[in-house]
Amino acid sequence: MFLKKFFGSRQREIAAQELYREIVRQAREPVFYLEADVPDTIDGRYEMVSLHAFLVMRRLKRDGNEKQTALSQAVFDLMFADMDQSLREIGVGDLSVGKRIKAMAKVFYGRVVAYETALDTGEETLEEALIRNHYGTLEQPVSDESVSRLADYIRQNDTYLASQPTTDLMHGKITFHEFATSS
Numbered sequence: 754m755f756l757k758k759f760f761g762s763r764q765r766e767i768a769a770q771e772l773y774r775e776i777v778r779q780a781r782e783p784v785f786y787l788e789a790d791v792p793d794t795i796d797g798r799y800e801m802v803s804l805h806a807f808l809v810m811r812r813l814k815r816d817g818n819e820k821q822t823a824l825s826q827a828v829f830d831l832m833f834a835d836m837d838q839s840l841r842e843i844g845v846g847d848l849s850v851g852k853r854i855k856a857m858a859k860v861f862y863g864r865v866v867a868y869e870t871a872l873d874t875g876e877e878t879l880e881e882a883l884i885r886n887h888y889g890t891l892e893q894p895v896s897d898e899s900v901s902r903l904a905d906y907i908r909q910n911d912t913y914l915a916s917q918p919t920t921d922l923m924h925g926k927i928t929f930h931e932f933a934t935s936s
Contacts, residue, residue, distance in 0.1 A: 764924075765820075769827035771925025773835070776805040776828070779929045788934055789906075790899035795843070796890045799836070803861050804887065805929070806832050807868055808907065812914040813922060824923060833858060872911055879904040906932050 780801035786793040791801060806828060813825035836857055840850050864886050871879040880900045887903070888895045913930040921927065 765824055765827050768824055768923055768925035769831050772809055772824070772828050772922070772927055773806075773831045775925075775927050775929075776809055776832075777802060777835075780805045782932065784932045784934055785903075788899070789903045789932065790888070790891075790895045791903075792891060799857070800887050802832065803864055804868075804907070806861075807865055808910050808914055808929075809922075809927060810865075811869065811911065812917070815915065816919065818919075820923065821919065868907070872908070879907060883907075902933065902935075906930070 780798065785791045785801055786797065791797045810825040810828060813821045813828070815821075833854055837850055837854050840853055841847070845853060867877070867882040867886050868879065871877050871882040880897075883900050883904055884895065888900065909930045914927070917927060
């Protein structure tokens with residue numbers, strides 16, 4: 754029993770690391786910064802990591818399975834441990850890091866609610882949620898085309914991730930649909 758729990762926990766940790774690695778890889782794709790008006794800043798990069806983490810966590814929680822929910826939590830924990838480390842690397846003082854992480858987590862949860870509501874109920878369009886949240890820190894307005902393209906990307910990936918086998922996800926294997934480039 755103990756070994757099963759230990760190795761199950763270790764497998765979840767490995768899967769979470771692999772999923773988070775893919776989230777970050779996808780979030781760093783230059784196309785988002787070149788063609789979707791995402792600013793290549795700390796805030797812009799945080800928004801892209803958060804967006805992809807949201808999509809993966811949403812997929813993992815879809816079935817209500819306890820193991821998938823635990824993996825989703827492990828991805829969340831890794832994401833914020835990485836954010837903590839990143840803040841320290843850019844010189845944020847130790848006394849401020851905890852407060853900043855708490856604020857970032859609050860922002861993340863707000864994004865999750867806004868994007869899930871837009872995807873599930875349509876009370877607000879995904880485009881409206883993106884303008885208010887994802888692009889909310891921009892000093893200049895973002896083009897409607899950029900917002901629409903990012904919203905389409907999110908919808909495509911929400912469907913695309915739903916079609917991926919749960920066993921793959923549980924082993925840390927995930928792929929994202931590519932962002933459609935303008936030609």
